Amino acid sequence: MHSYIYEISKRFRQSKQQDSYISFVSKSSTAGITLGCAILILLLSVMNGFEHELRTKLLKVVPHAEIFAINSEGLKINKSYIAGIENDARVEHVFLLNKATGLLQAGKNMKAVSLVGVDESYINYKFSDKALYSKLQMHENAIVLGTKILSELEVSVGDKIQILLPASTQDLSFQAPKTAWLQVVGSISLGGELDKQLGLVNKAMLANLLDLQNNVSHIEIMLKDPFEAYSLVREYGYNFDQAAYMSDWTRTNGHLYQDIQLIRTVVYIVLALVIAVASFNIVSSLVMSVKERSKEIAILKTIGSSNQDIANIFVLKGLYHGVKGALWGSVIGVLLALFLADIIQAIEFIFNTKLFSSDIYFTRVIPSKLNVIDVAFTVGLVLFISICSTLYPAMKAAGIKPAANLH
Structure with missing residues (x-):
């Protein structure tokens, strides 16, 4: 039964000529989730880096x-x-x-x-x-x-x-x-x-x-x-x-630590909202997909699919975009966090400018310290928001009446 739900969900993801707009909305939601996830992992790594520098350099001297x-x-x-x-x-x-x-x-x-x-x-x-x-x-x-x-x-x-x-x-x-x-x-x-x-x-x-x-x-x-x-x-x-x-x-010097924690909190809230906004596109695309696939849903119900099966199909369909966005976002975010110093140096060399001044901060480069817990928590947040975004369209799909849509 689980493979049946997966195969139907996979079939519904395949674009047809008449639902190309739905496909575009779905891809834009995946892109938005990817971007939000990557930036969140990167900025959290930078905040971790500043906190590490504070502990190992500034607090070593003061x-x-x-x-x-x-x-x-x-x-x-x-x-x-x-x-x-x-x-x-x-x-x-x-x-x-x-x-x-x-x-x-x-x-x-x-x-x-x-x-x-x-x-x-x-x-x-x-x-x-x-x-x-x-x-x-x-x-x-x-x-x-x-x-x-x-x-x-x-x-x-x-x-x-x-x-x-x-x-x-x-x-x-x-x-x-x-x-x-x-x-x-x-x-x-x-x-x-x-x-x-x-x-x-x-x-x-x-x-x-x-x-x-x-x-x-x-x-x-x-x-x-x-x-x-x-x-x-x-x-x-x-x-x-x-x-x-x-x-x-x-x-x-406590204001430095307080600033780091404040920025970390603000960054997490703002980018969580960005991911939530991107996930709203999942809601839009699924609602349109439910309307577009109403006849197919009615046929599935007439051959024995339950309301729970129909709901699971659309939850899985929407979750696909969240998982894809979280996967690509985490990969991009981890790579940016690991090679941030090299990227900054390359930008400074190409544009002949200085992006980070050691006169102001207690470190000479933008620090980055990747934390596996931050990556896991970010991916978990993306998946949770994605699942929540599929619930309303899934209930709408489960509530379709076969007789009315096959008339």
């Missing part, structure tokens, strides 16, 4: 959680407190750092910079350039700057620049800034805004410049799961024995 001093005296180091954080199963690493926000001056050019006083363990953990720390050891007042800072200040490696750090007073009166001459010994390129604001110096040199003595300005915590930062920093911050500020990456 602190997951921080406890930092509220004044220029810094934080006194409590070894038992630090050991408690380090022994937490959620924590991957704890750094005792000195940080300051200052103003770099090179001739008439000036640029704000976030200075981080680092040690060897910090460099080895966060940066792939193993020679970076040795560069900082070349000179007592050495500094490594982001590439965009060097460009804006119009300086290069080997030049000397002046750093100006604000000096705070108890009575909030103005005081001359602390100044020092630094020699540029290298550059780093991390992508996005980090290249425009980050500067690395020796931890001890910055401590002397800030007059911290044996204290530090920041306790930086890196976690195994960055999304636990919000709760963890408050857990340890509230138990800290000094007055201090606390912060986490969701406050400083």
